[in-house]
Amino acid sequence: MEKQQKYPLVAEHYNLFEEIGSGATATIYRAVCIPTQETVAIKVLDFEKEKSELSNIAHEAQTMILMDQQNLLKAHCSFVTDHYLWVVMPFMAAGSCQHIMKTAFPDGFEESVIATILREVLKGLVNIHQHGDIHRDVKAGNILMDSRGAIKLCDFGASASLFDAGKRLHGRNTFTGTPCWMAPEVLEGKEYDIKADIWSFGITALELAHGHAPYSKFPPMKIIMKTIHDAPPGLDCERDKKFSKSFRKLIESCLKKKAHDRPSAQQLLKHPFFKKTRSSEYLTRTLLKELPSLGDSSKELKIKQDMVIQKKLAEVERGDIGRYKKGFSGWNFDVEAIKTGFTASG
Numbered sequence: 001m002e003k004q005q006k007y008p009l010v011a012e013h014y015n016l017f018e019e020i021g022s023g024a025t026a027t028i029y030r031a032v033c034i035p036t037q038e039t040v041a042i043k044v045l046d047f048e049k050e051k052s053e054l055s056n057i058a059h060e061a062q063t064m065i066l067m068d069q070q071n072l073l074k075a076h077c078s079f080v081t082d083h084y085l086w087v088v089m090p091f092m093a094a095g096s097c098q099h100i101m102k103t104a105f106p107d108g109f110e111e112s113v114i115a116t117i118l119r120e121v122l123k124g125l126v127n128i129h130q131h132g133d134i135h136r137d138v139k140a141g142n143i144l145m146d147s148r149g150a151i152k153l154c155d156f157g158a159s160a161s162l163f164d165a166g167k168r169l170h171g172r173n174t175f176t177g178t179p180c181w182m183a184p185e186v187l188e189g190k191e192y193d194i195k196a197d198i199w200s201f202g203i204t205a206l207e208l209a210h211g212h213a214p215y216s217k218f219p220p221m222k223i224i225m226k227t228i229h230d231a232p233p234g235l236d237c238e239r240d241k242k243f244s245k246s247f248r249k250l251i252e253s254c255l256k257k258k259a260h261d262r263p264s265a266q267q268l269l270k271h272p273f274f275k276k277t278r279s280s281e282y283l284t285r286t287l288l289k290e291l292p293s294l295g296d297s298s299k300e301l302k303i304k305q306d307m308v309i310q311k312k313l314a315e316v317e318r319g320d321i322g323r324y325k326k327g328f329s330g331w332n333f334d335v336e337a338i339k340t341g342f343t344a345s346g
Contacts, residue, residue: 007033007040007088009079014042014088018295020095022302030091030295040076043087071124073144073154092144092152095294100287101140101211102301108211111243113286115276117143118205120151125201125265128153129194138200139181140207147288149280179223180213185259187224195259198268202254206233209243232257246273 008014014031021028026045033040076088094100097117101108109117121143128135135153142155183199185192207213214233215223232255235248250273256262263271292300 007076008035009077011079011081011086014040014086016042018299019302020294020298021099031088033088039091041089041091043089045085045087047083047085069124069127070150071120071152072127073152090146090152092154093147093294094145094288094291095298096141097143097145097208098140099294099298099301100145100291101208104291105287106211108207108209109287111209111247112276112278113283114205114208114247115274116278116280116283117145117151117208118201119269119274119277121153121201121204122265122269124153125197126269129197129265134192134194135197135200136186137178137181138197139178139204139213143204145283145287147284149283149288151280151283179220179227180216181207182227183259184228184257187227192259194264195262198254198262198265199259201265201268202251203233205247205251205254206235209235209240209247244273244276246271246276249273 013034015034016029016031018030019027020030020041026043028041028043031040031042032038073089073092076090078085078087080086108114121138125135125138137155138153142153144152144154146152179187181200181203183192183196186196203213215226218226232252234251234255235243240248250268250271253263253271254268
């Protein structure tokens with residue numbers, strides 16, 4: 001039996017290099033483990049900026065360490081230094097699918113690429129769901145690719161268990177995730193289960209096809225109302241002629257308003273669409289050949305993103321910003337207040 005690699009639990013045994021990702025409370029760096037000279041990624045989370053309970057942060061780190069499935073990103077180890085949590089992970093050199101699209105494929109991927117990526121995501125979801133968990137944040141930004149074209153689903157900070165001390169619960173009703181990808185029942189504050197991930201999977205399929213998620217140009221309040229009240233998004237008959245009928249049907253099956261009408265991840269793996277799946281080597285040839293390094297592309301995208309944010313802030317009236325901030329804090333929404341505000345504001 002192969003001996004498992006041990007990773008140091010002190011910051012001094014790692015050299016941090018360039019930033020390859022960031023969020024409100026965490027930054028991810030390319031790093032080298034000094035004793036082994038292995039390139040790794042380290043997620044550094046600031047406890048002082050994190051508004052969630054420390055138990056939630058610990059849950060994410062522990063979940064990643066315990067993961068033992070090739071399509072889920074496994075953490076090597078985690079430890080605390082000062083007021084930071086360091087999570088040491090494999091280095092996924094190509095970054096996320098969202099990152100790849102923003103860097104080189106702004107209009108999305110071709111169908112065979114999408115099929116190859118989505119099948120690997122489904123394998124990860126099958127494993128998560130079989131263990132009684134819900135991922136709750138499936139999206140292109142949480143689908144990572146390494147230099148060999150291997151796909152892994154990541155970011156278990158939003159994940160939730162359907163099991164409590166061995167007893168199965170009927171569902172969850174906490175409001176967690178990213179609005180564009182969230183199922184109607186989640187946005188309405190209703191009880192939900194693993195089928196919420198299937199809705200997010202369907203939205204992710206559209207994201208990979210178009211380079212962005214449906215409704216992504218709208219503010220969160222409008223996204224919520226459109227998801228709840230409008231017909232589900234899908235492939236456009238005119239604009240999306242290049243995509244097959246089987247892809248269209250796959251998306252339609254995932255984006256059913258009623259959760260019980262959606263298939264399971266296991267059922268989706270048998271869908272005819274996945275006959276189009278290719279190899280990881282195909283992804284390497286098709287997507288990664290001309291990509292700049294993750295550090296360089298991350299730096300360039302961050303500059304562009306900051307410019308867009310500043311431009312949008314300059315265009316928005318001061319009162320609208322205040323109302324926006326009031327309704328949305330850390331993605332924890334008061335849905336009823338949002339509905340009221342939306343109706344009152346027209």
